Amino acid sequence: MSFKKRGAIKRLVGAKEISIFTLILDHYLNVFEEHNLVGLEGEEEEKTDRQKEIIDFAANSANEMIQSLGCEPLITKSKNVHLLKRGASKEDYVEGQYEGGAFDQYTMACYIMKTHSEVKLAVRVFHELIHFKSYHAVRFIGIVGQEARVAEYRLGFGAENRKKEKAKYFLNIDEAIVTELAKRFFRKFLSKCPLLEAEAERINRKIEEEKMLGTSSIRINNVFFPIDDVYYFQMVGENPDIELFGYGKERKVLNRIIDIIFQENRNRFSDREEVFNIFAKVLFSGNMMPVARLVERTFGKGAFRALGEGLDIT
Numbered sequence: 183m184s185f186k187k188r189g190a191i192k193r194l195v196g197a198k199e200i201s202i203f204t205l206i207l208d209h210y211l212n213v214f215e216e217h218n219l220v221g222l223e224g225e226e227e228e229k230t231d232r233q234k235e236i237i238d239f240a241a242n243s244a245n246e247m248i249q250s251l252g253c254e255p256l257i258t259k260s261k262n263v264h265l266l267k268r269g270a271s272k273e274d275y276v277e278g279q280y281e282g283g284a285f286d287q288y289t290m291a292c293y294i295m296k297t298h299s300e301v302k303l304a305v306r307v308f309h310e311l312i313h314f315k316s317y318h319a320v321r322f323i324g325i326v327g328q329e330a331r332v333a334e335y336r337l338g339f340g341a342e343n344r345k346k347e348k349a350k351y352f353l354n355i356d357e358a359i360v361t362e363l364a365k366r367f368f369r370k371f372l373s374k375c376p377l378l379e380a381e382a383e384r385i386n387r388k389i390e391e392e393k394m395l396g397t398s399s400i401r402i403n404n405v406f407f408p409i410d411d412v413y414y415f416q417m418v419g420e421n422p423d424i425e426l427f428g429y430g431k432e433r434k435v436l437n438r439i440i441d442i443i444f445q446e447n448r449n450r451f452s453d454r455e456e457v458f459n460i461f462a463k464v465l466f467s468g469n470m471m472p473v474a475r476l477v478e479r480t481f482g483k484g485a486f487r488a489l490g491e492g493l494d495i496t
C-alpha cells in the first residue's frame with residue numbers, strides 16, 4: 183500500500199492486520215482530503231476571499247521554505263484552516279497554545295483565533311501550517327468498542343513518550359524551530375504579499391521607532407520580552423496592543439545550541455543558518471539522525487536524549 187496516496191501520514195506503526203491498516207489510513211486521508219468536520223457549526227467564521235488569499239500566501243511561503251530545505255512540501259488547502267469565533271468551544275484550548283492557533287493531527291485541521299489584524303492572521307496561520315506540513319506518523323493502540331484507537335506517534339520533531347501520556351519528546355525543540363521559521367516568514371516574506379504590505383510596513387516602522395528610542399525589550403505583565411520578538415504593535419489610546427513570537431525560553435536554548443555547534447564546527451559550516459537548517463529539516467524529513475550526530479559530537483554522549491527530554495544541554 184502506498185503512503186503517497188495517503189495524504190499527510192507517512193508512517194503507521196503497530197497495525198499488523200491489513201484491514202486495520204486500511205481503516206486508519208482511510209480515516210486520515212478522508213479528513214485530509216474531504217475535510218467534512220462536524221462540531222464546528224456556528225463556531226467558525228466563513229473566510230472572506232481576502233482571508234483565503236492570505237492563507238494561501240502563508241501556505242506558499244511555507245512550501246518555498248520547505249523546498250529550500252530540500253524537502254517535498256505537503257500541499258494543504260485553505261479549507262483545513264478554521265477561523266474560530268470568540269466564545270467557540272475550542273477557544274480556551276487554542277488560546278492556551280500561546281500561538282493564537284493550534285494544529286490537530288487527528289482532524290487534520292488548523293484552528294486559528296479570529297483577529298482584526300491580517301498580519302496576526304498570516305503569522306498565526308503560518309505557524310500552524312508548519313505543524314501541518316511537518317512529518318506525520320501515527321500509532322495504532324487497539325480496538326475499543328467498534329473504534330480503532332490511534333495516538334500521535336510523530337509530528338515534526340515531536341515524538342510520542344509512552345512513559346508519560348501527555349508529555350512528548352522534543353516538543354520544546356519542535357516549537358522553537360516552528361517559531362523561528364515563523365520569524366523568518368515575518369522578516370523575509372510578509373512584505374512580498376500585496377495584501378499585507380501596508381500593515382507590515384506600519385508595524386515595522388513602529389518597531390524601528392521604538393528601537394531608535396532605545397527600547398530593547400517590552401514589558402508585558404511584568405515580564406520583559408525582546409523587541410525583536412514583536413510582530414504586531416499598535417497603540418490603542420494609551421495602551422499598546424502587542425503580539426509576540428512565543429516560546430522565548432525554548433528558542434533561547436535552541437539558538438544557544440546552534441551557536442555552540444556553529445562555533446565548534448566552523449570548518450564545516452559557512453554560517454549559523456546552515457546549522458539551523460539542519461535542525462529545521464528534521465521537521466519535514468522526519469529523520470533525526472543528522473541532528474542527533476551533531477548534538478552528540480558537540481555536547482557529548484547522551485546529549486540528544488537529554489535534549490529530547492527538554493533539558494538544557496548547553
Ligand SMILES: [Zn+2]
Nearest residue numbers: 281309357360
Ligand atoms: Zn506550535
